[in-house]
Amino acid sequence: MDMIKDTAFETALIEIISKGLPLVKQPYAAIAEQLGCSESEVIEGIQRIMMRGDLKRFGVVVRHRQLGYRANGMVVWDVPDARVREVGHCIGQYAFVTLCYQRPRRLPDWHYNLFSMIHGQDRAAVEAQVDFIVEQCGLQDIDHKTLFSKRCFKQRGASYSQARADCPDARRGIAANG
Amino acid sequence: MRQFSKLEQRLLNEFQQGLPLTPNPYADIARQLGVYETTVVETLKRLQTEGVVSRVGAVFRPNRVGASTLAAMAVPEEQLEHIAAIVNAFDEVNHNYEREHDYNLWFVVVARDEERLQQVLLEIEACCGFTVLDLPLLEEFFIDLGFDLKWT
Numbered sequence: 001m002d003m004i005k006d007t008a009f010e011t012a013l014i015e016i017i018s019k020g021l022p023l024v025k026q027p028y029a030a031i032a033e034q035l036g037c038s039e040s041e042v043i044e045g046i047q048r049i050m051m052r053g054d055l056k057r058f059g060v061v062v063r064h065r066q067l068g069y070r071a072n073g074m075v076v077w078d079v080p081d082a083r084v085r086e087v088g089h090c091i092g093q094y095a096f097v098t099l100c101y102q103r104p105r106r107l108p109d110w111h112y113n114l115f116s117m118i119h120g121q122d123r124a125a126v127e128a129q130v131d132f133i134v135e136q137c138g139l140q141d142i143d144h145k146t147l148f149s150k151r152c153f154k155q156r157g158a159s160y161s162q163a164r165a166d167c168p169d170a171r172r173g174i175a176a177n178g
Numbered sequence: 179m180r181q182f183s184k185l186e187q188r189l190l191n192e193f194q195q196g197l198p199l200t201p202n203p204y205a206d207i208a209r210q211l212g213v214y215e216t217t218v219v220e221t222l223k224r225l226q227t228e229g230v231v232s233r234v235g236a237v238f239r240p241n242r243v244g245a246s247t248l249a250a251m252a253v254p255e256e257q258l259e260h261i262a263a264i265v266n267a268f269d270e271v272n273h274n275y276e277r278e279h280d281y282n283l284w285f286v287v288v289a290r291d292e293e294r295l296q297q298v299l300l301e302i303e304a305c306c307g308f309t310v311l312d313l314p315l316l317e318e319f320f321i322d323l324g325f326d327l328k329w330t
Contacts, residue, residue, distance in 0.1 A: 017235050021197075046236075053239070058236050060189060060231055061235060066230040104316060147277040150275075150276040150277065152275055
């Protein structure tokens with residue numbers, strides 16, 4: 001394939017695997033049929049995307065809320081710039097932390113620069129984990145806040161073209177107990 | 179929450195990454211679990227219908243494909259549902275949550291490039307009438323190995 005065809009193929013492939021594979025015995029063959037190419041081209045395409053390190057994960061994507069992890073806290077920290085890396089690595093090492101990112105401050109409206117995500121069975125569990133982090137990473141002097149999630153209005157894989165809201169909680173109008 | 183069978187628990191916990199790149203990936207999984215290929219496919223389908231599984235597929239690193247950001251808005255409580263629906267209508271928005279804070283609406287925007295991303299944020303501001311905080315990822319401090327589910 002030439003460069004342009006190659007890029008268009010990859011974009012289409014990324015779109016499909018991001019939205020989810022068809023749940024059939026031979027998913028890559030099904031994708032190949034959809035894209036008008038061979039099964040091995042699909043498999044090699046996904047391998048190429050993986051080799052570049054673009055994927056975090058490739059497999060079963062679960063919904064925490066539906067699995068009894070009702071509490072989701074986004075913990076935001078106001079860390080002195082000189083300590084962000086050290087603190088980020090400390091927070092990010094724990095298995096119960098599912099994301100740990102540095103983001104810019106937007107002063108004066110927003111002064112937190114480190115974001116971490118914690119899922120727990122309930123609010124108390126998340127709060128206990130935050131306390132644990134504060135103690136283990138020595139963050140007693142660092143201002144932080146836990147923003148518990150309430151309603152989920154939309155949750156789905158990234159899309160580059162087609163609109164498809166996919167969020168059972170929002171559809172059922174359930175206000176989860178954060 | 180209903181009880182999950184041992185098979186379901188293992189499918190949910192052990193296969194969040196590393197889906198085999200072989201013609202019959204579910205047959206490979208079935209071999210590991212000691213069940214039929216059809217059982218794996220049917221169980222995953224059921225879990226997806228129930229909403230426990232979002233999809234079997236790829237989770238991309240932020241900003242490796244296209245451009246993305248985490249955005250937030252402070253919306254008066256009584257307008258929140260209405261505003262959330264407007265935000266949802268943008269195809270570039272893929273997560274949208276209410277959170278406990280003055281900034282109470284948090285959403286992730288993914289666009290094909292940075293220019294389109296900024297354009298979408300401006301459109302959202304214009305449609306909603308609230309300032310949008312644009313908080314793009316600067317650095318990532320952890321390795322995502324999936325989420326270890328603790329069965330009780």
